Structure formats: structure tokens, C-alpha cells
Amino acid sequence: MARKPAPFAPFEWMIAWRYLRAKRAEGGVSVMTWISLVGITLAVFALIATLAVRSGFRTEFVDTILGSNAHVTVYSGGERDAATGRVDRSIPDYAEMAERVREVPGVTRVAPLVKGQVMGTANGRNSGIEVFGISPDDLATIPRIADPETAQGDIASFGGETIAVGSGIARELDLTVGDDIRLISPDGVKTAFGTSPRVKAYEIGYIFTAGRYDIDRTRVYMPFEEAQLYFNRDGAADELEVMVEEPEEVERLISEILAAAGANAYAWTWQDASGGFLRALEIEDNVMFIILSILVLIAAMNIVSGLIMLVKNKGRDIGILRTMGLTEGAVLRVFFICGAFTGILGTVAGTVLGCVFAIYIDPIFSFVNYIMGGGVWDPAVRGIYALPAELQLGDVLSAMALSLGLSFVVTIFPARRAARMNPVEALRYE
Structure with missing residues (x-):
């Protein structure tokens, strides 16, 4: 067969x-x-x-989000001033709060910030700017800022009245390392006749390119103590910038971070900001x-x-x-x-x-x-x-x-x- x-x-x-x-x-x-x-x-x-x-x-x-922004932003719910009716959301005990949050397992970095929006002017040009007040040591730990795609100047020069600006701002205002930029804030010096704008010139010591147009085009880093003086945040911070080991799993740490921060603390993650x-x-x-x-x-x-x-x-x-x-x-x-x-x-x-x-x-x-x-x-x-x-x-x-x-x-x-x-x-x- x-x-x-x-x-x-x-x-x-x-x-x-x-x-x-x-x-x-x-x-x-x-x-x-x-x-x-x-x-x-x-x-x-x-x-x-x-x-x-x-x-x-x-x-x-x-x-670009995780390399230049907080994975979690911790801020205060604030207290309302009975006389003026304004809510003060500043964090006076930011150092102690930062230390407590830093001890949460999975947290790699905590940096107090002072934030404000100002007008930048130089060479007859103007540009809207968002200022981040941060210490030099904390700035050096932001990946996309300390080790950007391209940079001019030396990040070690950041301090005192020397600031770091995004490449988009530098291009818009025709600035380079060593030039001065004038920052104008409407919330300035309080006088008997009201609040007058604050105008101050700062030297540019470092120009970074974080890789995102909206960051490079609007962001300026200012030394933390100088930002406290400039924005009238004497002895206080606006928020805490928190970095974690696993940003994609950040939601698991929110409850622990809030417990460490205190009863009146709130959190906003990078997924909340960019979730849409x-x-x-x-x-x-x-x-x-x-x-x-x-x-x-x-x-x-x-x-x-x-x-x-x-x-x-x-x-x-x-x-x-x-x-x-x-x-x-x-x-x-x-x-x-x-x-x-x-x-x-x-x-x-x-x-x-x-x-x-x-x-x-x-x-x-x-x-x-x-x-x-x-x-x-x-x-x-x-x-x-x-x-x-x-x-x-x-x-x-x-x-x-x-x-x-x-x-x-x-x-x-x-x-x-x-x-x-x-x-x-x-x-x-x-």
C-alpha cells in the first residue's frame, strides 16, 4: 500500500x-x-x-513633561484673610513639609518653589514669562534643564541675581549669555498709594532648551531667595515640586504624599495636567x-x-x-x-x-x-x-x-x- x-x-x-x-x-x-x-x-x-x-x-x-516638570505638585489649600477676604496659599513651613514628603518611599526629590508670572523686556521687545524660583542645588537635579538638548552658558553661574532662561525667550528677545533682561511684575512694592509694579534687571547666566516649545518659550528660573524677595514671599514657598521613581505609577503614592504633607495639602500630578x-x-x-x-x-x-x-x-x-x-x-x-x-x-x-x-x-x-x-x-x-x-x-x-x-x-x-x-x-x- x-x-x-x-x-x-x-x-x-x-x-x-x-x-x-x-x-x-x-x-x-x-x-x-x-x-x-x-x-x-x-x-x-x-x-x-x-x-x-x-x-x-x-x-x-x-x-519632556517628566524631564522638566514636577511629577507631583503639592500645594496648600490656603487660609482666608478675614480683613481682605483673600486666600493665602503660601507654605510658610515649606522646609519641614519638604523633609516629610522626601521620606515617603518612592519619592526621589522634593524642591520648594516660588512661582509668578511677569513681563520680560529687552532690546525693545516684550514677552510673557513664568518665573520658577528654585535653589541652585534643586535646579541641577532637573534632567531636561541640567542636561538639555542644547545649552549656552554654565548652570553653575545660576545664583544671586543671575538667572536661567529658555531658548525660546532668548530668541524672542534677542538675548544671549551675559545680557540683562528686565522683569516687570504688577504685584510689586506696597505703598501708601497702593501697589506699584516691581521692575528689576537680571543677568542671564544660562540658556536651556528643554525640548518642549511651550517650556522654552515661557520659562525662567530664578534663585529661590531672590524669587521670595521679588514676589513678596518672605519666608514662604508657593508649592513643592516632587519627583518619584516611577512617574507612570504616581497615583499609588498620592495618599502617602498627602499624609506626609499635612491635612491642608493638595496634590496635582503630571497625569492630571496632561491627561486630556x-x-x-x-x-x-x-x-x-x-x-x-x-x-x-x-x-x-x-x-x-x-x-x-x-x-x-x-x-x-x-x-x-x-x-x-x-x-x-x-x-x-x-x-x-x-x-x-x-x-x-x-x-x-x-x-x-x-x-x-x-x-x-x-x-x-x-x-x-x-x-x-x-x-x-x-x-x-x-x-x-x-x-x-x-x-x-x-x-x-x-x-x-x-x-x-x-x-x-x-x-x-x-x-x-x-x-x-x-x-x-x-x-x-x-
Whole structure:
């Protein structure tokens, strides 16, 4: 008794390979194969490139937030002044509160801050500025400020009446290291005739680029004691800037931080501040994945068209092979190999192109920007200075799995049609 050949035997691969190399005179199958191959390649390339840019944008956005802003901001609920009706939210015991919060497990850094909004003026230009009063030692521990993408001057010069400004402010006011900037605060000196604006000039000792347009364009760091004098915060701070080991899990520490800070303390996390944007990114990610998955499906449908033409043109061959003893399963596997091979080759090519695009996105984007005459990426709108991309193994594998899965599934239907073809009907008119 003859032994039944195993599935996907060598002769099945040989027949499938001959069909894939069919000439145009034999029905134009090779042309349809190339169209299917190019479609799958471009679809997978687009999917991987989009996922890489999505991951890079979120990583860069979160990194700029966590690298230059507090993970948790602790502030006081305040006490209302019975005479004036104003609520004083300053923290007079900031040193003791900071020490207690610093002892919470998972907290890596606590810095008292004095904050205020002023007008900066220099060289006949004006700009709105947000001042952060902070000690030199605490400033040196902010990652994106102490170790920025680019910097001018020396951070060690920060102190006294020497301040640090963002590169956007320096560019807007045409300033460089060593220049003076005048800061004007409406809440200045209290006199018998009311409150007069406070105007004072400071020397610029350090210019940083944190990587976020809104930070570089508005932020100025001032020595803590000088900020207390300038904003009339004698012996007090406005809030505590808290950094933690695991910013993504910051919500777990909120109760402990508030317990250490005191009964009248409140907390505001970086997720609270940027939660809306992060949720919008997540929704956009899901929508883009669905849309591009449909694009991959459309490209995979070209395989169906090619296989249907192949089955139609090879009807006589199928009839002969069936009369020679080829089983329905063998015929199905032959045509499945034809479609799956196209899907595999297109997926591999698209994956390579997508990975190369993500790796070399900077020169590619620079070339596109040059061709378009510049201005393709507006940091004032996007918040960051360049289009980032980050390859993640999970994204690449998900794109490959989606493409291969769809390619294999759509191949089954025309392959089954070929397998169920009646050999007598196939040879009747031959």
C-alpha cells in the first residue's frame, strides 16, 4: 500500500512555484502577483512607520513633561484673610513639609518653589514669562534643564541675581549669555498709594532648551531667595515640586504624599495636567491602527484577485492533477502556498522598509522639509521640535502578525474553490 505524502510535500511547493512564475501569455498571473506584493509591502510599511511615529511622539512628549516638570505638585489649600477676604496659599513651613514628603518611599526629590508670572523686556521687545524660583542645588537635579538638548552658558553661574532662561525667550528677545533682561511684575512694592509694579534687571547666566516649545518659550528660573524677595514671599514657598521613581505609577503614592504633607495639602500630578492630551493620543492611536489595518486588508484582497485568476487559468491543470491522483487537500495547499508566499514576501519587505524609515527618520524628514521649502513641522503647534520615531518590538510584531494573518485567511477561499473543482468539468471543453 502506497504511503500517503505528508502535507506541504516538496512537489506541492514545486507546483506552486511554477504557478507563481507564470508568464503573461498564461493569463497575466505574474502581473497580479507583483501588484499584490507591492500592495502588501506598502501597507505594512505604512503601518510600521505610523506605529513607530506614534510611539516616538508619545515617548518624547512624556519625556519632556517628566524631564522638566514636577511629577507631583503639592500645594496648600490656603487660609482666608478675614480683613481682605483673600486666600493665602503660601507654605510658610515649606522646609519641614519638604523633609516629610522626601521620606515617603518612592519619592526621589522634593524642591520648594516660588512661582509668578511677569513681563520680560529687552532690546525693545516684550514677552510673557513664568518665573520658577528654585535653589541652585534643586535646579541641577532637573534632567531636561541640567542636561538639555542644547545649552549656552554654565548652570553653575545660576545664583544671586543671575538667572536661567529658555531658548525660546532668548530668541524672542534677542538675548544671549551675559545680557540683562528686565522683569516687570504688577504685584510689586506696597505703598501708601497702593501697589506699584516691581521692575528689576537680571543677568542671564544660562540658556536651556528643554525640548518642549511651550517650556522654552515661557520659562525662567530664578534663585529661590531672590524669587521670595521679588514676589513678596518672605519666608514662604508657593508649592513643592516632587519627583518619584516611577512617574507612570504616581497615583499609588498620592495618599502617602498627602499624609506626609499635612491635612491642608493638595496634590496635582503630571497625569492630571496632561491627561486630556494623553487620552487624545490613545484614541488617535487606536483609530489609526484600525484605519491602517483596513489598508492592509485591502492590499491582501489583491491576493484573492490574483488567485482567482490563477485558478481560472489553471483549470485544465487542476483537472489533470486530480485525475492523476492529487487530493483536494493537496490542491488546496498548492494554491494556499501561492497566496501565502506573496503575503510573506510583502510582509518582510514592508517590515524592512518600515524599520529603515523609523531608524533614518531624521535625514528623511530633513530632506522632505528641504523639498517643501521648510516649515513642515511647526513646534508652536506640536509642542516638540522634530518628528520622533521609536521602533518597538511589539509594534513590529503586531504589524507582521496582522499582515500575515490577513494574507493567510483571504488565501483560503480561492484555494478551496480550486480544491473543490470537479476534474470532469475542468476537462470537458479541453
